[in-house]
Amino acid sequence: MTGILKLAYKLLVNDKAKFSALLVGITFAVYLMMFVTSMFSGVMMHASANIINIGAPLWVMDPAVETVSNSVGMPGYVLDAVRSMQGVKYAVPLYSGGALVKLRDGNYQTVTVIGLDDTSLYGRPELIEGKIQDIYAENGFIVVNDAEFSKLENPHIGSEFELNDNRGVIVGIARVPTSGLYGLPTLYTTYERAIQYIPNPRYTISYVLVEPKSTDEIPRIKQQVEALGYRARTKEEFMKNTEDFFLYKTGGGTNLLIMMLISFTVGLSLSGQTFYTFILENLERFGALKAIGEKSRDLVAMILFQATFTALTGFGLGIGLCLLLIIFAKLRLPSYAAMVTFGNLAISFGMVVVIAAVSSYFAVRRVLRIEPFDIFRG
Amino acid sequence: MPKTAIQASGLVKWFGEGEAKTMALREVSLEAQFGEMVYVVGPSGSGKTTLLSVLTGILKPNGGKVLLEGTDIWGLNPDQLADFRLGKIGFVFQDYHLFPRLTTAENAAIPLILKRKPWDEAIQEAEKYLDVVGLKSRAELPPVKLSGGEQQRVAIARAMASQPDILIMDEPTASLDGDTGVAILTFVQENVLNKDRCIVVVTHDDRIYKFATRILNMEDGRLRGSEKSTA
Numbered sequence: 001m002t003g004i005l006k007l008a009y010k011l012l013v014n015d016k017a018k019f020s021a022l023l024v025g026i027t028f029a030v031y032l033m034m035f036v037t038s039m040f041s042g043v044m045m046h047a048s049a050n051i052i053n054i055g056a057p058l059w060v061m062d063p064a065v066e067t068v069s070n071s072v073g074m075p076g077y078v079l080d081a082v083r084s085m086q087g088v089k090y091a092v093p094l095y096s097g098g099a100l101v102k103l104r105d106g107n108y109q110t111v112t113v114i115g116l117d118d119t120s121l122y123g124r125p126e127l128i129e130g131k132i133q134d135i136y137a138e139n140g141f142i143v144v145n146d147a148e149f150s151k152l153e154n155p156h157i158g159s160e161f162e163l164n165d166n167r168g169v170i171v172g173i174a175r176v177p178t179s180g181l182y183g184l185p186t187l188y189t190t191y192e193r194a195i196q197y198i199p200n201p202r203y204t205i206s207y208v209l210v211e212p213k214s215t216d217e218i219p220r221i222k223q224q225v226e227a228l229g230y231r232a233r234t235k236e237e238f239m240k241n242t243e244d245f246f247l248y249k250t251g252g253g254t255n256l257l258i259m260m261l262i263s264f265t266v267g268l269s270l271s272g273q274t275f276y277t278f279i280l281e282n283l284e285r286f287g288a289l290k291a292i293g294e295k296s297r298d299l300v301a302m303i304l305f306q307a308t309f310t311a312l313t314g315f316g317l318g319i320g321l322c323l324l325l326i327i328f329a330k331l332r333l334p335s336y337a338a339m340v341t342f343g344n345l346a347i348s349f350g351m352v353v354v355i356a357a358v359s360s361y362f363a364v365r366r367v368l369r370i371e372p373f374d375i376f377r378g
Numbered sequence: 379m380p381k382t383a384i385q386a387s388g389l390v391k392w393f394g395e396g397e398a399k400t401m402a403l404r405e406v407s408l409e410a411q412f413g414e415m416v417y418v419v420g421p422s423g424s425g426k427t428t429l430l431s432v433l434t435g436i437l438k439p440n441g442g443k444v445l446l447e448g449t450d451i452w453g454l455n456p457d458q459l460a461d462f463r464l465g466k467i468g469f470v471f472q473d474y475h476l477f478p479r480l481t482t483a484e485n486a487a488i489p490l491i492l493k494r495k496p497w498d499e500a501i502q503e504a505e506k507y508l509d510v511v512g513l514k515s516r517a518e519l520p521p522v523k524l525s526g527g528e529q530q531r532v533a534i535a536r537a538m539a540s541q542p543d544i545l546i547m548d549e550p551t552a553s554l555d556g557d558t559g560v561a562i563l564t565f566v567q568e569n570v571l572n573k574d575r576c577i578v579v580v581t582h583d584d585r586i587y588k589f590a591t592r593i594l595n596m597e598d599g600r601l602r603g604s605e606k607s608t609a
Contacts (some may be wrong), residue, residue, distance in 0.1 A: 003491035003500060007484075014479035288475035291436055292540075293464025294492050295457055372436045373427075375471060 004294075008302035009309065011282065018281075021274045022310045023317060026355065029267025030318025030348050036259040037344040038326060040252070042337035046181035047246060048239040050096060050114065053176040054123035056209035058218060059238050060091070063231045066245040068238065069112075069182070071096050073203030078230060082208050085224045087217030092117035095194040096206040098184070101152065102162035109151050112186045113163075115194025122209055125188060130157050130172030135190060142172040144186040146179035147335030163187075166197045179335055264351050271314070272359040275307065279363040283370055291372035303363050311356035315349060382448075383544055383576030384410040384433060389442035391428055402428040403439065404599040412543070415567065415577040415589060420596035426580045427548070429596065433578070434467050434546055435459045447543060464492055468542030472549040474533040476521040482532050483508060483517035489540035507535040510569060527558035531565070538570060545570065547579045556585055563589040 013019050045052070050068045051059070060082055062072035082091040095115030100108045116124055116135075124132055125144060134140055141163075143155055152161070159170040168187075180186060189197075195204045210232065212218050218234060225232035233241060247253035279286075286299060322340070329336045391403040402425045410416045418426050431437035433444055435451045444451050446466060454462060468489070476485045487504035491497065508514045511531040513524075521529050530550060537545055547566070551559030563586045571577055579590070587593060595602040 003494060003497045006497050007480075007488070007491055010484065011477060011479055282477070284473075285475050285477050288469070288471060289488070289492070290460075291434075291463070291469055291471075292489055292492060293460045293462075293467075295460045298492070373431045375475065 004298055004302060005305050008305045011302075012278075012306045012309065015278060018274055018278045019310070022271050022278070023314050025270025025274060026267055026311060026314025026352060027317040027321065028270070029263045029355065030315050030352060031321045032263035032266065033260060033348045033351055034319060034322040034340065034344055035325070035338070036256060036263065037347055038322065038338045038340050040256050041341050041344055042339040043181060043252075044239075044243045044246065045178055045339050046335075046337050048242045049176070049178040049180045050112075051235055051238050051242070052178045053125065054094065054114075054209065055235070056094075056123060056207075056211070057215075057235055058210035058212055058221060058232055059235070060208035060210060060225050060230055060232045061206075063229075065231075066249070067242045068096070069180075071206035073201050074205045074208070074230065075203045076205065078228065079205055079208050081228055082210060082221075082225065085221055087213055087220045087224075089211045089213045090120075091208050091210045092120055092122045093191050093205045094123065094207040094209050095191050095198075095204060097194070097198050097200070099163055099187075099198050101168070101185075101187075103153055104161075105153070110184055111152070111163075112180060112182075112184045113194050113198060114186065114188045115191035116188060117209075118190045118192050121190075122211075125174035125176045127172045127174050132172065134171035135188070137169070137171055139167045139169045140171040140189065140193075141168045142174050142188040143170050144176050144179070144188070145173050146176065146186070147333070148179060148183055148185040151183075152185045163197055164199065168197075181337070183335065260347075260351075264355070267351065267355045268358060271310070271355055272362070275310070275359040276362055276366070279303065279366055283366065284375060286367050287370040287372050287375040290370065291375055296368055299367050300364050303360050303367060307356040307360035307363070311352045315352045318348065319345070381412045382409055383412045383414070383446065384408065384578070385445040385448075386433060387443050389429070389432055389439050389444070391425075391432055391437065391439045391441075401599050403432065403442075406442070406599070406601050408594060408601060410576050410578060410592075412576050413571070413573040414591045415571050415579065417587065417590035417593040418578065418580045418596055419582065419584075419587070419593055422582075424596045425599040426596050428599075430546060430548060430578065430580050434469070434544075435463055464489060464540060466543050468537030468540055468545045470530070470533045470537045470545070470547040470550055472552050474521070474529045474553075476529060476532055476536075478520055478522050480520070481518050482513060482521060482524065485521060485532055486535040486539055488536055493540065504535065504539050507538045508532070510538065511535045511565070525558075526554050527562060530554060530558075530562050534562070534566065534570065543575060545575060545577045547577065547581075549581055549583075550579060551581065551583045551586055559583060559586055 062074055064072050079091060079093050082088060097113055099111055099113050101111050102108055135142055143152060155170045157170055161168045212221055222232040326338045387407040389403045389406040393400045393402060406429060418429060420426055432439045438452060451459060451462060483501050483504050486508055487500040490500035490503055505514055505517050508517050511534055513528060513531055516524060521532060550562060567589045
């Protein structure tokens with residue numbers, strides 16, 4: 001660190017009250033920003049849980065579908081048509097729906113039922129207990145051991161339950177990358193059993209999962225599906241559609257924006273004002289430095305260093321605080337929906353950069369305007 | 379034959395325009411030699427501070443010329459002028475302008491730090507000047523823990539740290555009691571003034587006139603002749 005920057009550093013950190021106030025402002029703003037965006041990312045990940053867990057690269061659906069949990073049934077010919085399309089390696093049906101499970105204590109629990117293609121079991125979860133072929137056994141279901149597992153009375157292999165007056169038996173216990181958004185336990189079974197056990201409208205295929213011959217074929221497949229009157233979305237597009245739905249059609253986006261604005265305002269008003277006051281308090285001394293022979297660009301460098309140092313320290317503290325709270329919350333509540341992504345970090349960092357830039361802009365302007373002559377005049 | 383430290387001629391400076399125009403300097407000329415302690419005295423508003431600012435390259439005059447050690451300072455660009463001030467001129471301000479959050483040694487080291495000396499080296503060198511002003515034992519204290527006289531001595535140490543050829547002292551006793559003011563100027567005369575240094579003091583304080591080698595009277599923007607110290 002050069003002498004001038006060390007001088008700037010000492011001027012900043014030795015003023016403990018102001019430095020603390022600056023750090024509190026930026027840390028709190030970063031914490032708020034990180035927390036709210038992480039919550040949103042977490043919610044979005046849980047909202048897209050089935051897309052992630054099934055993992056198919058291309059999903060064919062009714063054009064009205066906005067999120068994976070609100071499917072619109074498609075007739076069987078769609079599956080046949082997709083299978084015959086150019087560029088399709090194979091295509092399988094998927095059932096996704098809700099059902100009521102009657103527990104041994106007489107209570108009912110809503111569950112999500114995923115019906116996998118009977119032939120291929122495409123999209124099956126990773127089993128931690130049991131064998132996948134047992135899913136073909138009479139009334140066989142696989143239960144996902146996630147945060148909602150206990151809602152089914154912690155079942156084990158052989159546990160029986162009642163699903164819409166049908167007997168169900170747990171034949172395997174699985175784990176998936178992501179649990180769902182709505183706090184419902186998930187059961188996997190075969191497609192045929194799912195549509196047999198759960199009352200359905202006329203059309204029963206929720207999605208057609210497509211494996212293209214190569215990723216280059218995806219645009220062509222999408223065109224052919226479009227011509228059929230349906231829509232094909234890649235895994236990423238489908239997740240983005242789900243996110244857009246929550247952002248723009250539920251008020252979630254407005255709330256997110258409001259919270260982001262609040263954190264930005266808190267950060268800017270607390271830190272910007274404190275930093276400006278800090279500069280004002282030292283203004284005469286900066287003028288004295290100018291009189292002694294410090295160049296304006298060195299003064300600017302000092303102020304920018306102070307702003308950058310404060311911003312980065314506050315950013316680190318804010319991220320740390322947010323991570324600690326998320327880790328703590330996840331220890332207590334395994335299904336806690338918060339996820340730190342590079343996008344969240346980038347948004348928070350961008351906010352900090354703007355706060356530092358605005359604060360230092362006004363400070364630099366003020367310092368550049370001070371005339372050493374004013375120091376002599378007193 | 380003494381060398382000329384300051385040579386100013388025909389200095390004119392005004393503030394404002396039209397009816398609001400105020401003449402601060404009216405054709406002021408002066409010379410100061412190395413080894414001299416020149417006092418500029420006069421009532422408030424007479425133009426002393428303006429003259430000091432013009433002589434040190436801080437305030438550009440509307441007319442006239444300033445040669446410091448033969449260099450036409452107003453012919454330098456802003457960066458050269460800043461470097462010139464840093465290398466050749468030392469300042470002791472009326473209100474000291476010490477940074478309260480830095481230690482006494484760090485305050486005294488500021489000109490050296492601005493000269494890009496490594497931090498530790500600058501502090502060590504500044505401590506030598508604190509020793510000269512009798513404050514080495516206070517090097518680690520912040521200026522707020524020092525008395526007014528001690529703070530003024532830190533300001534002198536800071537000014538001396540850059541080993542300036544010309545030392546400017548703006549009302550050096552204004553914030554001090556009489557005895558301390560006299561003690562400070564005694565110290566300056568005995569320890570700071572030498573044959574290679576010129577000191578210009580702006581003051582109202584007639585108790586310290588005895589330390590001057592020459593006193594210039596300023597009134598209404600004009601230098602009204604000069605007189606030798608009565609000391």
